[in-house]
Each structure stands twice: as structure tokens, then as C-alpha cells.
Amino acid sequence: MEDKQYMEYIHTHAQKSAHAITLVWAFAVGGIICCIGQGFNDLFTFALPDWDKSKIGALVSMTMIFLGAFLTAIGVYDKIGIRAGGGSIVPITGFANSVVSPAMEFNKEGIVLGMMAKMFVIAGPIIVAGTVSSVISGIIYWFAGMVG
Amino acid sequence: MKVGKQTYLLDSDVYIQSAYSLAGPYESKGNFREYFDAVMEDDEWKCKSHEMAEIQMQRYVIGECLSRVNVNPMDCDAIMGGDLINQIVPTSFSARDFRTPFLGLYNACATFGEAMAIGSTLVSGDFQKVICCTSSHYATAERQYRYPLELGTQPTPESQWTVTGSGAVLLSKKPGDYPKIKGFTIGRIVDFGLSDPNNMGGAMAPAACNTIVTHFRDTGRSPDYYDMIITGDLGRFGRETLHYLCKKEGYVLDNLNDCGSMVYSDKQKPGQGGSGAGCCSLVFASYLYKKLIDKSLKKILFVPTGAMLSKDSALQGESIPGIAHAVIIERED
Numbered sequence: 001m002e003d004k005q006y007m008e009y010i011h012t013h014a015q016k017s018a019h020a021i022t023l024v025w026a027f028a029v030g031g032i033i034c035c036i037g038q039g040f041n042d043l044f045t046f047a048l049p050d051w052d053k054s055k056i057g058a059l060v061s062m063t064m065i066f067l068g069a070f071l072t073a074i075g076v077y078d079k080i081g082i083r084a085g086g087g088s089i090v091p092i093t094g095f096a097n098s099v100v101s102p103a104m105e106f107n108k109e110g111i112v113l114g115m116m117a118k119m120f121v122i123a124g125p126i127i128v129a130g131t132v133s134s135v136i137s138g139i140i141y142w143f144a145g146m147v148g
Numbered sequence: 149m150k151v152g153k154q155t156y157l158l159d160s161d162v163y164i165q166s167a168y169s170l171a172g173p174y175e176s177k178g179n180f181r182e183y184f185d186a187v188m189e190d191d192e193w194k195c196k197s198h199e200m201a202e203i204q205m206q207r208y209v210i211g212e213c214l215s216r217v218n219v220n221p222m223d224c225d226a227i228m229g230g231d232l233i234n235q236i237v238p239t240s241f242s243a244r245d246f247r248t249p250f251l252g253l254y255n256a257c258a259t260f261g262e263a264m265a266i267g268s269t270l271v272s273g274d275f276q277k278v279i280c281c282t283s284s285h286y287a288t289a290e291r292q293y294r295y296p297l298e299l300g301t302q303p304t305p306e307s308q309w310t311v312t313g314s315g316a317v318l319l320s321k322k323p324g325d326y327p328k329i330k331g332f333t334i335g336r337i338v339d340f341g342l343s344d345p346n347n348m349g350g351a352m353a354p355a356a357c358n359t360i361v362t363h364f365r366d367t368g369r370s371p372d373y374y375d376m377i378i379t380g381d382l383g384r385f386g387r388e389t390l391h392y393l394c395k396k397e398g399y400v401l402d403n404l405n406d407c408g409s410m411v412y413s414d415k416q417k418p419g420q421g422g423s424g425a426g427c428c429s430l431v432f433a434s435y436l437y438k439k440l441i442d443k444s445l446k447k448i449l450f451v452p453t454g455a456m457l458s459k460d461s462a463l464q465g466e467s468i469p470g471i472a473h474a475v476i477i478e479r480e481d
Contacts, residue, residue: 006340009392010350014385015305022302029298072298088300097300105296108197122299 068093154367172312298316349386382419
């Protein structure tokens with residue numbers, strides 16, 4: 001059998017992801033995480049009436065990051081991820097998960113060369129992409145300001 | 149004696165005198181739960197890390213395999229085996245506790261087949277006793293090939309679950325009422341260009357097909373000569389693909405089975421089934437060996453399969469080369 005024919009066979013016969021179900025799960029779990037975040041936002045706005053919006057936003061992010069890290073540490077977040085897929089990766093809790101999980105994994109190779117060195121193996125690309133895209137959008141914003 | 153292109157039939161008798169299997173906690177709930185000799189209560193097995201647990205697993209399995217037939221490790225001529233971890237650390241580190249000559253092997257998940265082929269050749273020569281042992285551990289393999297354990301990723305439908313387990317066999321010249329290794333077909337690397345590391349069954353099936361078809365052409369045997377043709381860790385999809393590929397070559401394998409697709413029960417749902425260097429050795433040392441001993445299986449063709457990829461080779465866009473070795477195991481009446 002030729003390589004090409006075989007690739008075709010694999011392509012047609014291999015089991016595909018059940019997109020409909022995985023999309024619904026991702027939407028539902030991602031939505032629930034965002035609702036929890038909104039809930040904290042409302043709660044903090046109510047409890048701290050003197051604080052302005054940006055401070056409240058930072059407090060909500062911190063709370064959600066803590067929850068993501070905590071659920072990772074007690075071994076729950078990966079189980080949510082098996083079902084939710086992108087739904088639990090995209091929110092800020094997923095970012096916390098991607099930093100805490102390698103920190104836990106490589107802790108056995110020591111604090112400095114294990115945990116600290118490898119903490120960002122998964123989150124690193126996100127930080128690079130975020131920094132680069134903010135620089136690019138800043139430049140566009142600056143030029144747009146000159147024109148307008 | 150060489151037969152055909154890649155097959156060797158052994159001139160003198162090589163007996164599988166003893167076998168011992170150790171299953172991980174998840175595997176111990178699978179289809180072969182009543183066949184395992186020992187079961188781990190948890191993944192770390194009172195060790196500091198999963199890697200150390202895998203070292204301890206091999207040490208335990210080799211020790212028990214020998215003490216079962218009252219053989220001293222120092223009376224063995226060689227320990228040979230391997231695993232999936234870089235520099236085959238679990239195997240070589242477990243061997244430092246035995247004062248036995250050591251040969252480390254690597255053929256990914258087909259290492260057990262490689263060990264049996266080389267071991268039986270040595271025993272049919274001047275060697276008296278050789279131990280073959282391989283292992284794999286879910287946590288050590290995940291860390292090396294994929295992501296940290298606690299990262300919330302979603303497995304693809306094609307992916308397999310690395311078996312936590314280890315199996316060892318003692319090959320010996322000593323005659324007795326044991327199964328015999330009669331010969332083997334050494335496979336060659338086959339690569340059809342598949343590069344998805346989540347679909348290892350598809351990558352290994354062409355190699356398994358090549359080895360099995362070569363075996364039949366070399367020996368002139370037909371598939372029904374064997375009670376069972378059992379591959380290593382193709383998984384359900386890989387097994388179907390192998391059946392299809394062999395049919396195209398003119399061999400219908402009705403007695404085809406796969407250790408990886410059998411090791412977990414349907415309830416456990418670990419994707420396509422089990423994989424790993426310990427998958428086929430665990431199933432051989434438990435289920436298959438006991439079936440050979442009680443004579444419900446008499447002739448089997450045991451075909452461990454391996455996917456020779458690393459994390460870096462996959463990231464560099466390389467395809468996945470497959471390998472398979474076929475070992476003929478027979479039991480006399």
C-alpha cells in the first residue's frame with residue numbers, strides 16, 4: 001500500500017472529535033467560570049462601594065487566579081479540563097492552571113532548577129504572545145491617534 | 149536457523165521458566181485483574197517520585213520472578229530490558245541492585261519483543277538463564293512525552309493511556325513443563341508518514357503488518373497455525389487498521405488480538421486502550437503466561453509494537469517510525 005493511500009485511509013477511518021458535544025461542554029464550563037467571575041465582581045462592588053472599577057477588576061482577577069491555582073493544587077482542575085477542553089483553558093483560571101501544574105510537576109528536581117526554571121514552560125508562549133500583541137496594538141493605536 | 153528474510157527458528161529449546169507481573173492501580177481494575185501477580189495500591193508506591201517508583205517496580209518484578217523458582221540473581225547470565233524514559237533510567241537503575249550482567253535495550257514499546265528475541269538467541273547458545281523485563285508508568289511517560297499531570301488538557305479520541313505496570317520473564321535452558329520460545333521474526337522500521345503523536349496505533353500498524361506478513365512468507369505458515377496472534381499496544385483503531393492492512397496483503401487474521409485494547413475494561417474508557425513498554429510485558433507475564441501454562445493457548449505469535457518518536461522529533465515535524473518484532477511461543481502437550 002502506498003503512503004498516500006494509507007494517509008487517506010487513516011484520514012477517513014480515524015475517530016473524529018465529537019465537535020458538537022465538546023463545543024457545548026466548553027461553552028457551558030467556560031460560561032460558568034465567567035459567571036462566577038461576574039458574581040465576584042458584583043459582590044466586591046457591593047461590599048466595597050468606595051473602590052473604583054479598575055481596582056474591583058484587579059481584585060476579581062486575583063480571586064479567579066487563586067481559585068484556578070487552588071483547584072489545580074488539590075487535583076480538581078485537570079479533571080474539569082478533560083470534559084471542558086477550551087472552556088477551562090481560555091479563562092484566567094486556565095492560565096493559573098498552566099503555571100501551577102508545571103510548578104508542581106517539576107518540584108521534584110529542586111526549587112530553583114526544577115520548579116522555578118520550568119514554571120513557565122506552558123505559560124511562556126502566552127506571555128510572549130501577549131506582550132508582543134500589546135506592543136503591536138500600542139503602535140497601531142499611536143498612529144491612529146496621529147491621523148485622527 | 150535462518151528461515152527466509154528475517155525469521156530465525158531456534159535450534160535448541162528455550163523455556164520461559166518463570167513470569168511475574170505487577171499492575172498499577174488503574175490497570176488492576178481492568179480486564180485482567182484476576183491474572184496479575186501483584187498490584188500497586190497507588191502510583192507513587194511509597195517512593196519520592198514517579199521515576200523512583202518505576203525503578204522500584206522493575207526491581208520488585210525481577211526479584212519476585214526469580215524467587216518464585218528459587219533462582220539467585222547471581223546465577224543469571226544477563227538482565228535485559230528497557231522502558232520509555234530517557235537513558236532507560238528505570239531499567240538500568242533497577243539493575244544496579246542485582247549483581248547480574250546487564251544489557252539495556254530500547255525499541256520503545258516493542259522493547260519486550262526485542263529482549264525476548266535477543267534473550268532466546270543467547271539462551272539457545274551458551275547462556276543458561278536470561279531475565280527479560282520492561283516497564284512503563286503513566287506519570288513518567290506523561291511528563292516526558294506530553295504535559296504536566298495537573299494540566300487541564302483534553303485527550304483526543306485517538307489517544308492511548310500509558311500502562312502503569314511491569315512484567316518480567318526468566319528464559320532458561322532448564323527443561324521443564326514450561327512454554328518455549330521457538331523463534332522470532334525481527335521487524336524493520338516502517339514509516340508511512342503519519343506524524344500525529346496522538347495516533348500511535350495508526351503509526352505502528354504498518355510496521356506490525358510488515359513483520360507479520362514477512363513472518364508468514366518466511367515460514368510458509370498461515371495465520372490459523374497460531375491460536376492467537378497478539379500485538380503489543382496498537383489500541384482498538386490500530387488493531388482494526390492492522391487487520392485491514394494484512395487483508396490487503398492476502399492474510400485474514402481472525403485470531404488477532406491486542407494487549408493494549410484488551411488491558412482496560414470498557415467501563416474505564418481510556419481512549420483507544422493502553423500503550424507503553426510495560427503494556428505487553430504486563431499482559432504477557434499475567435494473562436498470556438497463565439493461559440500458556442494451563443494449556444488453553446498452545447501456539448501464539450506475540451508481536452510487541454513500538455512507535456519510535458520523541459517529543460522533539462514530533463515538534464520538528466518528523467513522522468513517526470514504527471517497529472514490531474514477532475516472537476513464536478509454543479506449549480507442548
